[in-house]
Amino acid sequence: MNIDFPKIENKENVFYKIGVSQIPRILSLQDRECESKTYGCFDRYYWHYKILDFPNSRFQEAISALTYVYLYKSPDNIFYESYILKKWIEAGIEFWCRSRHKDGCVDESYPNERHFCATALSCYAITESIILLNIKNKWDFSNTGDWLSINNNRDVSNQMAGSAVALLNIYSLTGNKKYLNSAQNKLDKLISSQAMKGYYPEYGGLDVGYCSITLNYLASYFLKTHNNNIKESALKCIKLLKSLVDNFGWFDSNKMSRKTQYLYPSGFCVFDRSFLEIIENGLRKNVILNPVWMDDRYCVPFTSDYLRTAYLFDQQA
Amino acid sequence: MSPVKMIILRIYGLTLGRINIIALIIKKILVYILIKNKKDNKYIASSKYFDLEEFIRMKIKK
Numbered sequence: 266m267n268i269d270f271p272k273i274e275n276k277e278n279v280f281y282k283i284g285v286s287q288i289p290r291i292l293s294l295q296d297r298e299c300e301s302k303t304y305g306c307f308d309r310y311y312w313h314y315k316i317l318d319f320p321n322s323r324f325q326e327a328i329s330a331l332t333y334v335y336l337y338k339s340p341d342n343i344f345y346e347s348y349i350l351k352k353w354i355e356a357g358i359e360f361w362c363r364s365r366h367k368d369g370c371v372d373e374s375y376p377n378e379r380h381f382c383a384t385a386l387s388c389y390a391i392t393e394s395i396i397l398l399n400i401k402n403k404w405d406f407s408n409t410g411d412w413l414s415i416n417n418n419r420d421v422s423n424q425m426a427g428s429a430v431a432l433l434n435i436y437s438l439t440g441n442k443k444y445l446n447s448a449q450n451k452l453d454k455l456i457s458s459q460a461m462k463g464y465y466p467e468y469g470g471l472d473v474g475y476c477s478i479t480l481n482y483l484a485s486y487f488l489k490t491h492n493n494n495i496k497e498s499a500l501k502c503i504k505l506l507k508s509l510v511d512n513f514g515w516f517d518s519n520k521m522s523r524k525t526q527y528l529y530p531s532g533f534c535v536f537d538r539s540f541l542e543i544i545e546n547g548l549r550k551n552v553i554l555n556p557v558w559m560d561d562r563y564c565v566p567f568t569s570d571y572l573r574t575a576y577l578f579d580q581q582a
Numbered sequence: 583m584s585p586v587k588m589i590i591l592r593i594y595g596l597t598l599g600r601i602n603i604i605a606l607i608i609k610k611i612l613v614y615i616l617i618k619n620k621k622d623n624k625y626i627a628s629s630k631y632f633d634l635e636e637f638i639r640m641k642i643k644k
Contacts, residue, residue: 292632311583313630318588349640376585 279548280530281337281575287556287568288334288344291327294561297353305356307565322371323383325361326390327565328354332397333572337579354394361391362404369408370416381418384409385428389482390569392434402438410435414447417454422465423475425455426482433489452486455479456498463505467522473509474518474525476502480532481570487535499536507540513547526554527567531574534581541574 296303296312303312307324311317331354334344344350365371366379373383388409395402413432418424432448435441455465464471465479480499487495510516510528518526533540547553556568599605616625 289632289634293630296630298630314627315583318583318585343638343641347637347641349637 278575278578279545280571280578281339281342283548283555283557284330284568284571284575285334285337285342285344287564288330290561291330291565291568292353294324294327294565295353295357297356299352299356303360305353305358305360307357307360309561319372319376320360320364321373321383321562322361322364322380322387323373323562324565325357325364325387326569328357328361328394329390329569330565330572331357332394333569333576336397337572337576351398354398355400358391358394358400358404361387365409367408369406369410369412381416381428382421382424384416385413385424385431386566388413389427389431389434389485390566392431392438393485396434396437406435406438407441410439410441410444410447414444417451419454419458420466420468421475422455422458422467423478423482425451425458426465426479426486429455430482430486430489433486437489448486452492452495456494459498459502463501463503465502470522471505472521472523472525473506473516474521474527474529475523476506477527477529477532480536481529481573482532484532484535496536499532503533503537503540507543510543512543513550514544514553515547527563528553529567529570531570531577534574534577 291307294307294309296306296309298304301312303320306312306320307327308317308320311320331344331350334342335346335350335354338345361371366377368379370379370381370384371387372378373380388406392406394400395404410432413428413435417428429448429451432444432451436444436448459465460471462471464476467475480502483495483499486492487499514528518524528544530541530544533544544553548555556564556571559567594608599608
């Protein structure tokens with residue numbers, strides 16, 4: 266049984282089609298009024314409904330989705346190189362930078378949380394967009410870089426991977442080698458923590474969904490540095506994941522340490538295209554979790570990854 | 583909304599707000615101030631979504 270939405274012809278890039286279908290929704294989350302004090306904020310529950318007393322910084326990861334749709338060249342992509350879209354992206358970057366605490370970190374669930382995951386992953390999204398769009402960097406990332414350098418969450422591999430590539434980006438933007446050293450240090454800690462079976466531990470156990478997120482960040486790091494240790498490590502993980510998913514990308518989430526049900530595809534786009542085809546099979550049948558099925562909070566990063574996959578696919582074609 | 587306002591709102595909700603008549607009066611006052619009596623910029627929850635026509639118009643203007 267399958268649900269016939271969205272209808273995707275065989276040759277179309279399924280990740281682009283699904284990702285771009287979420288862009289109007291993501292843009293609806295953003296305050297796009299330039300006179301507004303919260304211009305650029307993607308947390309609609311904060312700036313519009315006012316039922317929250319602080320913005321969830323992770324919503325600013327929507328910048329990533331907008332960046333990849335801005336860059337993706339396709340005859341039917343109305344967002345390709347749109348001047349207005351770029352303005353909204355810059356507004357989102359500005360809002361994130363202003364929302365930070367003085368020490369450079371951000372909050373996700375409550376005021377003064379100073380969350381490692383939110384800081385690492387949102388910082389990566391912001392800095393990656395600045396680099397990809399070649400925006401002149403007028404923001405200071407050194408405080409965020411310093412904060413990420415001294416903080417860790419070794420129990421959660423995907424956050425360590427995200428922080429490593431965020432630090433690498435901060436090095437690109439600042440030229441300060443201490444961030445490159447911090448990035449390498451975090452990467453080394455991550456790879457050394459990889460289990461013998463191949464998975465990157467999430468609170469001590471195997472989780473396919475979070476492994477795919479870790480692979481996404483490792484892929485980004487690999488593309489910037491061509492460090493073969495990363496590729497070897499990633500392929501070991503992918504070999505394990507292949508044994509756990511079926512031909513449509515489904516796996517038993519109840520057996521996972523964090524009960525995830527999703528697969529982030531961009532890492533497979535870089536390391537193993539055959540795995541990507543497995544996910545595509547599931548998406549064409551509409552039988553696996555994808556951004557269309559998700560709530561606002563998790564639709565944002567998942568859509569970003571789908572559009573990143575489409576972009577990478579196009580670049581490597 | 584700020585953390586201080588949120589705390590005040592919660593304290594109200596857990597105390598005076600539990601009394602139906604007070605809650606009803608406060609609500610009517612707020613609806614009048616924020617929605618009915620406002621000429622410009624009325625709060626409408628289901629608004630400010632992305633508009634494709636407007637986006638295409640903005641693209642053409644540029």
